[in-house]
Amino acid sequence: MIEPRRTKGGRTYYLVRVKSGREQVATKAFDTKREAETWEREQKHMLETGRPLAPKRTFTFQKLVTEFLRSRELGNPHTFDTDKNNLATLSPTLLRRPLASIHAADMRAHLLAQIRSGKKPSTVARAKTTLSAMFTYADEQGLLHQPHPIRTMVKIPELSVVAQRAVGPKDIPTAVQMTRTLKAIRERRALIADVFEFMSLTGVRWGELRAIRVDWLAEVPLPQLLVNRSHSDRYAEKDPKSWRGTRQIPLSPRALAIMKQHSAGKAPDDYLFTNESGGQLSVGVVRKFPLGFRRHALRHYAASTWLRLGTPVNEVAEYLGDDPRTVLAVYAHVLGEEQRLAHLRRIADAEAAENDGGHLGVTWRENAPHG
Template sequence: MIEPRTTKTGKTYYLVRVKSGRELAASKSFDTKRAAEAWERQQKHLIETGRPLAPKRSYTLNELVVTFLAVRAEGNPHTVDTDANNLAALPQAMLRRPLASVQAGDIRSHLLTQLRGGKAPATVARAKTTLSALFTYADEQGLLHQPHPVRTMKKIPELGAAAQRAVNPNEIPSPRRVAAALATLRQRRSDIADVFEFMSLTGVRWGEVRAIRVHWLSEVPFPQLNVERSHSDRYAEKGPKSWRGTRPVPLSPRALVIFRHYATGKAPDDYLFTNQHGGQLSVGVARKFPLGFRRHALRHYAASTWLRLGTPLHEVAEYLGDEPRTVLAVYAHVLGEGQRRDHLHRLAESESADRGHLGVTQQNPGLGR
């Protein structure tokens, strides 16, 4: 109900009182009747539906993005940066559109465009997570008056959990390719070549290798690296991305040689690998010496090598700091190689036995004579 009233000075104002049943739910005064009517309409809608009225058509997706990033600015720095980068990838044409016009098909089309542009499924899946959080925030603020675009969109098979974890066999460099890349790099910067070789032998991530301290080495009952921390560039040091915290990684003779060489003359808390000025390594230096494949592929190379040598799955998972089911999903093709190799070996043995029984020689495998 809207009641026009007059102040002692003769000015007219409008008192709005909104009831829920017989109870007064809200009241407010306005200078104009139009503003009073708009507020009354909003409050009645809120009482009836539990949600505010939809924002005006001019409220854009870009305005939502700006508000969302501002609200989350004090969160985890790495997450904040990732969300900002993912949202910056949204097309400008979509950002200019009214929020109410953005539908599930628009979001799906954007994610598919990123996949077709060559982005890894895991990267696009993270972008999907950011967009889901964006629209969930809009929903919580009463700004979303259409079905949640991410939750209701048709599934993209490539973004399934197993699909995004799987590694393309072509992304894992062969031993010959790794050796050639390291040999070429060693001619330019032998210390950086040693860092990359150590990564290929231990499977440690970039953030972990730059955080290694001299005291991480233990040699009883056998040499192993105890990965305790990770330090990504531009972010605070933290525990490693492992499912059980600190993890042991047995060191091969060559990995031990590299460790001991760089530990010589250093205190236990000193960084093992440093730049030419004695400071902590930075990704900027690493990027000056490309290998011809991603640095992270060295981790896949190490894991694949261990699996091909017959190292049990659960041991590989422990060395990587992953769960066995994750390793199984990521390196299924490597495990499949061993199974196919064993199958071919059994076939060869079977055929050899059959030829022996039939009196068929290897040179004359039998043409049905």
């Protein structure tokens, strides 16, 4: 109900009373009748549906992006930067459209375009995660009145968990590659070679390596690296990714030797690996020494080495700070190598047994059971 009223000075204003049954649930005064009617309509809609009215068509997709990023500014700086970079790929045409016109097909087309442009599925999958978080935020704010565009989107096969995470043989350097690469880098700068070698022996992430202190070494009951912090460039130190508490990584003799070498003469709380000035290493320095493969492949090298040596999946997952299911998905081809090698051995033995010069396949078909 809207009541026109006057102030003592003679100015007209409009008092809105909103009731639920006989109970008054909201009241507000406005200078114009139009503002009063709009607010009354919104309140009644909220009472009837439990949700605000859909935003006007002037509320664009760009406005949602701006509000969402503003809401994330006080959170994790790394997450904010990731969200900002992911949303920067949205086209101007899409951003100018009203939010109410954005549907699942639009988001699917956007993500597919990113894949076609050459971006890795893992990169596009992270962009999808950002978009999903943004539309969830819009829903919580009462701005989303259409079905959630990401949750209702037809799945993109390339973004499945296995496709997103799995690595293939070409993603992991061989022992020969690793030896040759480290030798070449050591000739230029021994410190950087030690850093890369230590990462390949322990599987630590770059941020974790930067944060390692001298006293992270435990030698009783066995030599172990105690990982409990991570410090990515430009961001505050924090807990390691996907891990709670201290992660214990057994150290090989070579990894232990590297750690002791770089601990010499340092205090327990000093960084293990430091630059020439004694300060913390930066990613800008190591980028001057290209490996010929991604730096993250050093982590893959460590994990695949452990698995090939027969270390149980759950142990490898613990050393990496990952879920065993993730290890199974990422290193599926490594876990299947023994079966494939056995298959090749059987073929080689069968070929060696061929004495009549016939094709192996013909012999198998002739000896195959019928029925």
